[in-house]
Amino acid sequence: MKLIDFGVREDEKKYIQEWSQDNKIEVKIVSELLTPETVQWAKGYDGIVAYQQLPYDEKIFDTMNELGIHVISLRNVGVDNVPIEALKKNDIRLTNVPSYSPEAIAEYSVAGLMALLRNLKHMIRKVDKHDFNWAPDIGRELNELTVGVAGTGRIGRAAIKIYQGFGAKVIAFDKFHNPEIEKEGLYVDSLDILLKQSDVVTLHIPSLGKGHSVINAETISEMKDDAIVVNTARGDLINTKDLYDAVANGKLYGAVMDVYENEVGIFNTDLSNQEFSDQLLDKVIKSPRFILTPHIAFYTTKAVKNMATISLNSMVDELKTGKSENEIDLDK
Ligand code: COI
Numbered sequence: 001m002k003l004i005d006f007g008v009r010e011d012e013k014k015y016i017q018e019w020s021q022d023n024k025i026e027v028k029i030v031s032e033l034l035t036p037e038t039v040q041w042a043k044g045y046d047g048i049v050a051y052q053q054l055p056y057d058e059k060i061f062d063t064m065n066e067l068g069i070h071v072i073s074l075r076n077v078g079v080d081n082v083p084i085e086a087l088k089k090n091d092i093r094l095t096n097v098p099s100y101s102p103e104a105i106a107e108y109s110v111a112g113l114m115a116l117l118r119n120l121k122h123m124i125r126k127v128d129k130h131d132f133n134w135a136p137d138i139g140r141e142l143n144e145l146t147v148g149v150a151g152t153g154r155i156g157r158a159a160i161k162i163y164q165g166f167g168a169k170v171i172a173f174d175k176f177h178n179p180e181i182e183k184e185g186l187y188v189d190s191l192d193i194l195l196k197q198s199d200v201v202t203l204h205i206p207s208l209g210k211g212h213s214v215i216n217a218e219t220i221s222e223m224k225d226d227a228i229v230v231n232t233a234r235g236d237l238i239n240t241k242d243l244y245d246a247v248a249n250g251k252l253y254g255a256v257m258d259v260y261e262n263e264v265g266i267f268n269t270d271l272s273n274q275e276f277s278d279q280l281l282d283k284v285i286k287s288p289r290f291i292l293t294p295h296i297a298f299y300t301t302k303a304v305k306n307m308a309t310i311s312l313n314s315m316v317d318e319l320k321t322g323k324s325e326n327e328i329d330l331d332k
Pocket of ligand 1: 075076077078079233295298
């Protein structure tokens with residue numbers, strides 16, 4: 001068996017190499033992304049592993065079919081950039097890594113929230129300039145707040161545990177009820193109710209597609225004054241302009257954004273020596289009431305190792321048995 005792994009960053013390499021040695025399976029490591037051109041390099045390999053944020057071009061899957069490769073295994077969880085119909089047409093199976101470290105993302109959401117509640121961004125900026133005044137950066141305490149967790153999958157549930165540990169009141173919403181969360185009586189009946197009752201709304205749901213935000217002018221008007229939004233899930237869950245305006249005009253307190261609706265091509269790129277053309281993002285970055293980071297909630301050693309190795313294990317399962325526990329049902 002011979003595998004090829006696309007879009008590999010430097011920090012992932014050692015885990016892939018170790019896996020390859022331990023499992024005695026050849027893995028060709030490629031730093032380039034998977035495109036209609038680079039997919040040709042997969043000729044002679046049995047399976048393709050990949051991670052990228054850019055959309056996967058449909059032509060990739062026509063070529064995979066021609067090359068006789070019928071499994072693609074992603075190193076991440078989100079499959080929103082994969083053209084599912086093109087996979088079906090070419091009889092290609094898809095796996096992801098649904099649980100590389102829910103705690104990494106949950107812990108990060110809480111870290112971002114704590115930074116915002118205690119005004120750390122502004123305070124650190126002031127101290128950098130030798131301004132050691134306290135005011136106006138008086139903080140708010142998490143133990144006094146109601147945190148609304150939207151989405152009670154693995155990440156949402158990990159977040160709930162942490163918030164409860166801090167003494168916050170937690171409420172939750174999900175279309176699918178988790179028995180443990182149900183038993184604790186945390187569910188409210190709708191996202192609207194969650195938005196209305198929460199001081200902090202933290203999003204742990206998948207993308208609903210471009211243009212289908214859950215936080216926008218209309219929903220913000222229903223939220224509590226001074227509420228906070230935390231998003232470590234997908235950028236298009238938020239209408240960023242509406243959110244920015246709501247914070248700027250004092251309706252909302254602020255937001256933690258580890259994802260951004262137009263992040264592709266910006267996040268995980270060094271643009272420090274270039275003209276920056278995204279005016280909205282620039283305003284968000286400058287505001288002390290936004291904690292903005294470039295999609296790093298997942299980025300821990302534990303998560304990266306799991307992403308590298310679980311994706312390869314799923315590929316081996318697919319190639320040996322025709323299935324894997326991480327195979328995505330393309331008809332859902
Ligand atoms: C995912 O796993 O889908 C993520 O959003 C994290 C990604 C940046 C690796």
